[in-house]
Amino acid sequence: MEKNKTFLSVSQLNEYLRLLMDGDRVLSSVWIRGEISNFKYYASSGHLYFTLKDPEGQLKSVMFRTYAQRLSFRPEDGLKVLAHGRVSVYSQSGQYQLYVDEMQPDGAGALALQYEQLRRKLEAEGLFDETRKQPLPPMPKRIGVITSPSGAAVHDIRNILARRFPCAEMILFPSAVQGAEAPEQLRLGIEFFSMTKMCDVIIIGRGGGSAEDLWAFNDEMLARAIAACPIPVISAVGHESDFTICDFVADRRAPTPSAAAELAVPDRTELAASLGMTFARINALVAGRITQEKRVVSQIASSPYFRRPEMILDGFRQRLLQAERRIGDATEKKLERCDARLSNIAARLEAMSPLSVLSRGYAAVAREGKTLTRAAQIFDGDTLELRFADGSVRAVARKEKGNMEYGNEKNDL
Numbered sequence: 001m002e003k004n005k006t007f008l009s010v011s012q013l014n015e016y017l018r019l020l021m022d023g024d025r026v027l028s029s030v031w032i033r034g035e036i037s038n039f040k041y042y043a044s045s046g047h048l049y050f051t052l053k054d055p056e057g058q059l060k061s062v063m064f065r066t067y068a069q070r071l072s073f074r075p076e077d078g079l080k081v082l083a084h085g086r087v088s089v090y091s092q093s094g095q096y097q098l099y100v101d102e103m104q105p106d107g108a109g110a111l112a113l114q115y116e117q118l119r120r121k122l123e124a125e126g127l128f129d130e131t132r133k134q135p136l137p138p139m140p141k142r143i144g145v146i147t148s149p150s151g152a153a154v155h156d157i158r159n160i161l162a163r164r165f166p167c168a169e170m171i172l173f174p175s176a177v178q179g180a181e182a183p184e185q186l187r188l189g190i191e192f193f194s195m196t197k198m199c200d201v202i203i204i205g206r207g208g209g210s211a212e213d214l215w216a217f218n219d220e221m222l223a224r225a226i227a228a229c230p231i232p233v234i235s236a237v238g239h240e241s242d243f244t245i246c247d248f249v250a251d252r253r254a255p256t257p258s259a260a261a262e263l264a265v266p267d268r269t270e271l272a273a274s275l276g277m278t279f280a281r282i283n284a285l286v287a288g289r290i291t292q293e294k295r296v297v298s299q300i301a302s303s304p305y306f307r308r309p310e311m312i313l314d315g316f317r318q319r320l321l322q323a324e325r326r327i328g329d330a331t332e333k334k335l336e337r338c339d340a341r342l343s344n345i346a347a348r349l350e351a352m353s354p355l356s357v358l359s360r361g362y363a364a365v366a367r368e369g370k371t372l373t374r375a376a377q378i379f380d381g382d383t384l385e386l387r388f389a390d391g392s393v394r395a396v397a398r399k400e401k402g403n404m405e406y407g408n409e410k411n412d413l
Helices: 010-023 110-124 152-164 182-196 220-228 245-249 255-264 268-303 310-352 356-360
Strands: 032-041 050-056 057-062 080-090 097-105 142-147 169-174 199-206 232-238 364-367 370-372 383-388 391-401 403-410
Touching: 010 080, 010 391, 032 057, 057 080, 097 110, 110 245, 142 152, 142 182, 142 255, 152 169, 152 199, 152 255, 169 182, 182 199, 182 220, 199 255, 220 245, 232 245, 232 255
Parallel strands: 057 097, 142 169, 142 199, 199 232
Antiparallel strands: 032 050, 032 080, 050 057, 080 097, 364 370, 364 383, 383 391, 391 403
């Protein structure tokens, strides 16, 4: 082995090749056309890893989260794309790869692919569900219009509103309707009306055009702003055959701006005709009710009670007499029962009265108001009161020969 030779480590060689590639003018900014295969998305990091291939070769590729978040479509296997980035060496593996910072579908169907992927995504989230769509107000006072101030759409809307419902006020939010700045301006219009509540219904749209001309109305942020808007939104983009994402997410879809204006407000001619019919029905109902009530009043007025009002009092008199008779009968029966009960009580009291006993020859003996029932209770010289049936007398007790004698002191009769 020769002396003074320089030996490089593997990592040094990889680093040397990386520096060469990073310094190369072509490799530092290159567009690659190829088909995606072996696509992998890591949710934890947000990075995309895939291979770009054509019939003759393959190229390892990576797209970091910062750039992947900007994609307007979802990469998948078999999709042909145009990828921009730089080619460099990954030092640890010694493999060169494309670091992608921008990517878009390749071919004529690129826009159609982005449109279809976004449509499926928002539909899966429920933004197109009929249950979340708001009804249009029947008679709006103010109509917000988001469109180009110089386009034919604004003139068509203004003319139709003036013809159909001139009392409604149109409030225009001027916006570009195509080009790079259009999606943001259209979204700002929706957010302006949502925040200020200046109108009762919103029309957003433009006239017809190519798919590229209408592309601003397929913007995801604009669609989400319409879905979150508290005011009903009518989407009027293009002609009958043109459908945009805004058409699906809006509360109502109109094929043209003119049709949107007709949806937004009622026709004053139809309103006048409807009011006329309503008034006619009301008049007919009132006239019929008056006729019916007149018939009822006539029947009442012709009744016997109105011809002879005293008949009403006759009925009350009859009821009063019947009530009086019932009360009299009830009172008499009640008094009879009370008399019988009183006689019964009096008889019982009479039987229990001491006077009835005295009338049979007995006398009641009392001393100082206290009735005496035994001879042993009387002492010699006691002044006694003898109660007979017809009166009372006073007597003095005398004890003689072992027996008590009584002498009258006073006769009360």
